[in-house]
Amino acid sequence: MAYQTEVISSQPQVTVTSYTLSSGSSSEWSSNVCDCCEDCGICLCGTFLPCILGCKVAQDHGDSCCLPFLPGAFIALRTSIRNKYNIGGSICDDWIVMSCLPLCGLCQMAREQKMRG
Template sequence: ITNQPQVTVTSYTISSTTTDWSSDVCDCCQDCGICLCGTFLPCLLACKVSQDFGESCCLPCLPGSMIALRTGIRGKYNIEGSICCDWVVMSCLAPCGLCQMAREMKSRQ
């Protein structure tokens, strides 16, 4: 035996750059079309957001699905936040949270 096995060390760097939402929760009037749809036809807007995210249009009909959708959007676009914050927004400010998700999907596409 003329060569000894060598140990190889590989290091990986994980980028954890987080961003913020493109608009605030209470910026509903930033896009009047989304604001009006979220106010008068929230079910339709929820289906649109769900489809834009790549999920079924029926997803918003399931209990808790809008919290999961918001968490999924945050994860996909690496937006800072937590599931607890998602729950608070979608429980207390559901129309505003829905409009924020719609604006985010529109700005990212």
């Protein structure tokens, strides 16, 4: 008795579709990080009462007032504000600004919210 084996090789076909979502072109910050004197009220609050300004920025963004007291939270807040307003940049840029110029970065976020709010 002879058996005949027929091997049928069928490889499944996979179709991969890639989508890129874009909501328009990215914009820029309305002011530079070192333009603190554009709004003297924000500048004075950021200089002498940064925790109060941090609480206001966090609350205006819809986050808890306790956010400024968490380590690294301002980096996340800056990234979130940048994404909300479709501002170009990266998390690395946000880290550099908030690590090297934290009060200037905080004032920039407050000015952005005031301008776009």
